[in-house]
Amino acid sequence: MGRTDPDRNQTPWHYKAAYIILLAMVSGWILLIFLKPEPLSVGINQHDRSRFLDMVEGKAYKPYVYRTLLPTTTRVVAALTPEQVANALAATVENNPFLRGAFARFRWETAAAYPYLVAGLLMLLSFMGFAHYTSRLSLRVCGIDETYRMRSLLAVAALLCLPPFFRYTAYPYDPPQLFLFTLALYLLASQRVLAFALAFGLCCLNKETAVLLILVFAFTSRKQMPRQRYLAVLFGLVAWYLLIRALLVYTFRSNPGSLVEFHLLDHNLRLLVSEWNFSDLVTCLVLSGLVFARWREKPEFLKVSFLAVFVPLVVLSLFLGYLNEWRGYYEAYPLAFALAVDTVSRLDAALGARGSVV
Numbered sequence: 001m002g003r004t005d006p007d008r009n010q011t012p013w014h015y016k017a018a019y020i021i022l023l024a025m026v027s028g029w030i031l032l033i034f035l036k037p038e039p040l041s042v043g044i045n046q047h048d049r050s051r052f053l054d055m056v057e058g059k060a061y062k063p064y065v066y067r068t069l070l071p072t073t074t075r076v077v078a079a080l081t082p083e084q085v086a087n088a089l090a091a092t093v094e095n096n097p098f099l100r101g102a103f104a105r106f107r108w109e110t111a112a113a114y115p116y117l118v119a120g121l122l123m124l125l126s127f128m129g130f131a132h133y134t135s136r137l138s139l140r141v142c143g144i145d146e147t148y149r150m151r152s153l154l155a156v157a158a159l160l161c162l163p164p165f166f167r168y169t170a171y172p173y174d175p176p177q178l179f180l181f182t183l184a185l186y187l188l189a190s191q192r193v194l195a196f197a198l199a200f201g202l203c204c205l206n207k208e209t210a211v212l213l214i215l216v217f218a219f220t221s222r223k224q225m226p227r228q229r230y231l232a233v234l235f236g237l238v239a240w241y242l243l244i245r246a247l248l249v250y251t252f253r254s255n256p257g258s259l260v261e262f263h264l265l266d267h268n269l270r271l272l273v274s275e276w277n278f279s280d281l282v283t284c285l286v287l288s289g290l291v292f293a294r295w296r297e298k299p300e301f302l303k304v305s306f307l308a309v310f311v312p313l314v315v316l317s318l319f320l321g322y323l324n325e326w327r328g329y330y331e332a333y334p335l336a337f338a339l340a341v342d343t344v345s346r347l348d349a350a351l352g353a354r355g356s357v358v
Helices: 013-035 052-056 069-080 083-095 097-106 110-142 148-160 174-189 193-206 208-220 227-251 264-275 278-292 300-320 326-357
Strands: none
Touching: 013 110, 013 148, 013 174, 052 069, 052 110, 069 110, 069 174, 069 193, 083 097, 083 110, 097 110, 110 148, 110 174, 110 300, 110 326, 148 326, 174 193, 174 208, 174 326, 193 208, 193 227, 208 227, 208 300, 278 326, 300 326
């Protein structure tokens, strides 16, 4: 496991402040790219089955309405805020040419300025949390010394690699999914099982792919705890997942739509047969090299977790999503990033050793 900063509590406050400011600035830029309707996606308010206000009000189509953590949080915060505040913000946006133009570019309703503000802040915090815990997961599992400089470098790198994932459509539940899934992985790698279970519960409210965390726990924790406790936690996670899913299905039983959408015939077969190109092939080879190089030497937690998450996501994307829609692989991204960090770290160590010999 990676070593942490000595005497973390004595770390100068300006290091911590600079780190938080850096994450906020880079995350803010990534959030703007994520929210902007073009050129990468149609934004969070253009998909007719999952428009922003429909999500917040619980009126969106299935299965999107089930991904309710951020929309419901936004609705609760807005309901607890004095109406005068929301009205004043909406009036400010409507009367300010710059803000009104910005809302028009993002295709947002000015009357809903306050819900957009609340959701935007939650998504910003989610991107920051994702970057922080992706960095800490990579450092911890790969055995790299955890300094603020290295943590900042990896956190920024994790954020800067995100825009290719924004292709097609952006959904307000995507940033929380990145954050919560990565947080759960970090807590599991740290063997903080109770905290992991709490993060898992929030992740279940955010997206049904939280079920993959059960597989990760099942394959990585079998030898880490007594059998009886292992089985109790495993069955507890399954029961918690089923209970939350049942409550969501019941709550939104009257919404239009279906549990899943099939895209094997209308997109994926055509993509596999004729719509890939040379640049796609090169990209896949480069990414595969970074992830799988010296596979046998990589940390066991990363190898097992990545396969437990990535393989089911590919199968799900083949039938229920778009194979080339990278956002469908968000749950595997922090693990793939950590595996790439391990590859680069080993390469750097090998080059350093060779240089010392020469």
